[in-house]
Amino acid sequence: MLKRLPIPGRRIFGDARTLVALLLLAGCDLSSTDPQLATPAQFSRDGSISDLQNGLKTGTARVEVSIIPGGLVARRVEIEQAKEIAKPEEVRGQITAITWSGGHGIATLKVGGLQIAFDSSTSFHPRLSPSNPEGTAGHGHHGKPTVADFVTRIQAQLAAGHHAVVTARRNPAAQPQAPDDASFTASELQFDGGADHPFVALNVSAASLTTNPAPPPDAWLKLLGFQLELRVSDRTTQLKIENPRLQGVRGFEGIVQAVDQTGGTVTLEDGTIIRIVAGTELEPKAGPDDNRLTSLADVAAALAAGKTVGAEGKGLVDATSPLTLDAIKIEFEVE
Template identity: 40%
Template sequence: MLILKPARILPMMIGGLVLFACDSQRSTGPAGPQFSRTITLPGFNSLLGAGPARVRIWLKPGTLIARRVVVRQGDQLTRDERVDGRVAAITASATEDTVTLSTGDLKIVVNGSTTFRGDREEGDDDNPSAPASLAEFTLRLQNALAAGRHPAVEARRPAPGTRQAPTDAAFTAALVRLDDAADRPSIELNVQNANLLTNASPPPDAWLQVLDRKIELRTSDGTTRIGQQTPETLGELQFRGKVASVDVGAQTATLADGTILHLVAGSDIETGDEGDDSTFATLADVKTALAGGDSVVARGEGLRETATPRTLDVIEVRFRKESPDEPEHRGVAFADSVTAADSVAATFTLGNGALVNVTAHTMIAPFGDFHTLGAVVRALAGHQRVKAEGFGMLASMGPPKVLNAIGVEFELNH
């Protein structure tokens, strides 16, 4: 039986910078740091022949064609593996659910051990959009898909101690984040020589096989760029925050918390795909967007140059126009006993007095004990105790508080 805990506000981090590595300071030469170098396909093959490596693969949307591959070594092999993409479907079962991504039908398994996080930019006061449980996460995705939306998710798991076979499609997420910034499909995994498959009759020039998907590498025509990060990136920090101001002349962007992002000769600004008007390729573009009233989020990696003011030399960054909250990212979770139900008015009342409307768009969980509001009415008439757990939009503060249910699970309250 699925047990929902009441939704709670989960602070993500104090301050505007999320740190995932040692905060080490370093010096650079007058020419600036060299964070990465372009390598050829044979060079990539040689690296993997020498031992395992961590790769992050950015895919062209809707395809299994790599547009960029970044190779990392050393301590990167012990960091979480990750898959980003938009959700195409979700299949629920009693113990675990399977999220299917739109790219290559990749399957992500989520279960009762998975931690869920919501979409949050640094500078926000809390984490109001985090699903409280597996059931709520599933209901929110089902509702979004039914409304024609395809939410972006970021799924992470600890790096496995034993290398995963190229034909093994399994990926069970330890953490899943609903995250608009994960809209660009990517895969970050440890690989070895067996994952790289050559092609005697290009195109493509080769495949990188991961999670039982053959990712096309098209280096000959310039579609795929392969880069290797240098030791200069040791001690990198991941940052994410809203951009407060830009100085094009100084090549800096200042985040809302005061952190200064300094673009140097080796910095890589992620560019948008064709038709993508939400990603900015230059600081001048970011400055124009801010002047036009847009909110811009910077996300990437950098190395600390100075502590006061906190300044990072950017290794890589994506400047993205922040989109308004989508409906699946707003609302109220509930978990309480049902004291009354009316199948004609399509409402039920919770133990705390809140009135919940069941609309034509409400999804009632098929894995619950009761699948219709009428069944709940009959159960209450037979003196059975019923519990309702779900997620809804606030319609009125009341009293009584009124919610329009997005999704709900009805079960016997033992």
């Protein structure tokens, strides 16, 4: 397991060589490294379109895609470990319209015009609660709104000219959904008034990827009926492949209660401790109006100013009492 390294204030906390040097300086026992690697195990590595093609040739793969707001260009595509295929699929985006009639509703998203279907069997949460309670830490439950509550809140946000963002989840089907199939019926929905950070976590097959013989873009990834540009060559799109040897990876989400800049940690309201280590990636701002914070110093300043800061990401479990994780990637946002 990676040791804690206090390195606050950097967006990406080191590459492989930096990681090795820091661990040596910290006196880390190299017996804790992956025995099949010459250096301490990395969370992920940079990938290519060929890597993505090869990953999809073997069958179903889970991809996590962050989309640049306002268009259909991928900012980051991560090929997940095979075990992620069984976890709920997820879509997040800004809502442009919502309807409810006859026990069925549709929330239309800005990204790709995607329509999220829901009904009276859908669970509604102020902050999304995962289907698998062991998959995410730091969730708070403050009551479950009814369908009418959910729709009314979103309509009020839209009428006032504010952003209305929703996160939708569903259980994955036995086979990946056809790329041209735009249907998505949510089993869980979370309302959020934050900024627009479009995101899709979906099982896909080789049918979703089309390469471009005359880039840019280098390729297109078709999901849920809309087509995303992959611009790896000009570095607009980051392509990452998660280390398949990582064990004990789980998600986390919650409100930040405290920050220790010297120790490189944040503590969530439920007591979960998130450690920033070599290799941790902080999500960057998407633009000048983005509420994301990109350093522990920024998080500390926001808390000192009386603001509420949310944290979301995934990490490696290092201890269970209290729950302590070494962050693989993390996003801080003023709520």
